[in-house]
Amino acid sequence: MAQHKVNYTQNAGLPVALTTIDKVVNWGRSNSIWALTYGLACCGIEMMASGASRYDFDRYGTIFRASPRQADVMIVAGTLTKKHAEFIKRLYDQMTEPRWVISMGSCANTGGMFNTYATVQGVDRIIPVDLYLPGCAPRPETLQYGVMLLQKKIRAEKAIKSQKTKRLM
Amino acid sequence: MRAYTPKDDVQAKAYYTDRFYVSPQVAKQDVSSDEVFAADLEAIKAKFEVLEAYIQVEQMVVYINAKDNVDVIKLVKEELDYTQLSEMSAIDWIAKSGQFEIFYQMLSMGKRKRIRIKCFIGKDEAINSVEKLFRSADWSEREMYDMFGIEVNNHPFLKRILMPYDWEGYPLLKTYPLEGDEFAAWYEVDKIYGKEARDIIGPEIRDTARVDRYDSERFGRLGHEVPKGTKITGNEPKTPLAYQEEGGVFMIDRFDEEKSVIITDRNR
Numbered sequence: 001m002a003q004h005k006v007n008y009t010q011n012a013g014l015p016v017a018l019t020t021i022d023k024v025v026n027w028g029r030s031n032s033i034w035a036l037t038y039g040l041a042c043c044g045i046e047m048m049a050s051g052a053s054r055y056d057f058d059r060y061g062t063i064f065r066a067s068p069r070q071a072d073v074m075i076v077a078g079t080l081t082k083k084h085a086e087f088i089k090r091l092y093d094q095m096t097e098p099r100w101v102i103s104m105g106s107c108a109n110t111g112g113m114f115n116t117y118a119t120v121q122g123v124d125r126i127i128p129v130d131l132y133l134p135g136c137a138p139r140p141e142t143l144q145y146g147v148m149l150l151q152k153k154i155r156a157e158k159a160i161k162s163q164k165t166k167r168l169m
Numbered sequence: 170m171r172a173y174t175p176k177d178d179v180q181a182k183a184y185y186t187d188r189f190y191v192s193p194q195v196a197k198q199d200v201s202s203d204e205v206f207a208a209d210l211e212a213i214k215a216k217f218e219v220l221e222a223y224i225q226v227e228q229m230v231v232y233i234n235a236k237d238n239v240d241v242i243k244l245v246k247e248e249l250d251y252t253q254l255s256e257m258s259a260i261d262w263i264a265k266s267g268q269f270e271i272f273y274q275m276l277s278m279g280k281r282k283r284i285r286i287k288c289f290i291g292k293d294e295a296i297n298s299v300e301k302l303f304r305s306a307d308w309s310e311r312e313m314y315d316m317f318g319i320e321v322n323n324h325p326f327l328k329r330i331l332m333p334y335d336w337e338g339y340p341l342l343k344t345y346p347l348e349g350d351e352f353a354a355w356y357e358v359d360k361i362y363g364k365e366a367r368d369i370i371g372p373e374i375r376d377t378a379r380v381d382r383y384d385s386e387r388f389g390r391l392g393h394e395v396p397k398g399t400k401i402t403g404n405e406p407k408t409p410l411a412y413q414e415e416g417g418v419f420m421i422d423r424f425d426e427e428k429s430v431i432i433t434d435r436n437r
Contacts, residue, residue, distance in 0.1 A: 082333070082353070082356045082357050083332065083333045085356075085357035085360070085361060086357070086360055086361055089361050110374070111373075115347075115348060115375060116347055116348065116349070117340055117345070117346070117347065117348060117349030117350075117353040118332070118340070118349075118353075120357055121373040121374060121375065122373075122374070125357065125358065125370055125373070126357060126361060
């Protein structure tokens with residue numbers, strides 16, 4: 001049987017840590033941000049590198065999921081074409097709330113170098129975006145910093161209230 | 170010395186504007202200068218009318234009548250050993266002569282030669298499919314239909330291949346604007362949210378040189394971040410680099426830049 005060593009001289013003699021429900025819920029949410037696998041172009045390679053062993057996204061509790069129903073954050077990594085725009089909206093709608101969106105790289109932010117008829121000029125024309133990462137393509141460090149900023153944003157939210165539904169319009 | 174061009178607005182302006190520009194041609198040689206090509210051309214000429222033929226960059230170019238295209242390619246494939254159709258598509262000459270030029274790029278692995286069969290069709294004419302001879306023509310002809318609007322007779326599944334099925338317009342026509350017509354500009358908004366959402370979402374921002382330092386809606390200003398929608402005065406205090414909020418997080422230590430150690434010795 002395990003022996004639990006409790007230091008009764010600390011924390012007013014109680015093996016208890018006091019906190020608020022908000023903090024506990026936000027602690028859980030912000031440290032297990034499951035991301036939807038959404039590599040659309042070359043930014044997807046950097047996103048995969050962030051998930052692989054060198055940069056190791058698992059340390060943050062960020063695990064890539066192949067289903068929108070299990071994902072908390074959609075990392076839009078790459079060029080969004082107009083043909084694909086309706087599917088990104090459909091996948092976003094399938095994600096359960098609370099949900100967040102990271103727009104990764106120039107193409108997802110503004111259309112980037114693809115100033116053409118076939119490219120959506122910024123994914124924020126289709127879905128509401130929480131965080132924009134600059135770069136072409138952003139390094140894995142940028143994505144990690146972005147995820148840490150998103151954690152910061154999640155921790156600042158009121159967890160016990162229902163999340164204000166984000167709508168583009 | 171190269172002529173000086175002002176570069177102040179080089180990003181705002183299109184790099185290249187004349188879409189009807191025709192590049193200068195490489196020198197053409199007579200077909201008789203290559204005996205393999207000369208024999209091939211004789212075999213084609215024996216059965217079909219050849220409008221023009223020459224050698225350019227070690228490849229023979231043969232112009233034929235558009236109605237002969239399937240028969241010529243069948244002959245070239247079965248009797249002259251050009252067993253691969255490596256590429257086919259069209260060129261838009263509507264502004265010049267009201268015609269499309271259709272080309273078939275063929276490769277012979279045995280002879281180690283390439284020839285190009287070309288023909289012209291009018292703007293509203295259709296071309297016969299070579300899909301029965303070369304399966305690779307299936308998608309190429311669909312792409313030709315998608316990009317130029319050229320209809321192909323006897324094609325098993327003539328449908329758009331790159332653009333969405335409900336797309337309007339043919340993007341590779343010289344008259345099609347690079348940044349899209351009105352249908353293209355509003356395509357995704359109309360399809361997902363409906364036409365009434367155009368006013369709310371707004372037009373696309375197409376100016377690649379546009380930089381708005383005080384835009385707090387679209388980009389966080391790194392180091393000077395403000396909440397979304399805040400009025401920017403330009404005197405925002407610099408936010409220090411921090412990975413976690415003040416006071417730290419339950420059970421997690423806060424990153425402290427002062428206390429952190431930067432490792433410079435790789436072999437320590």
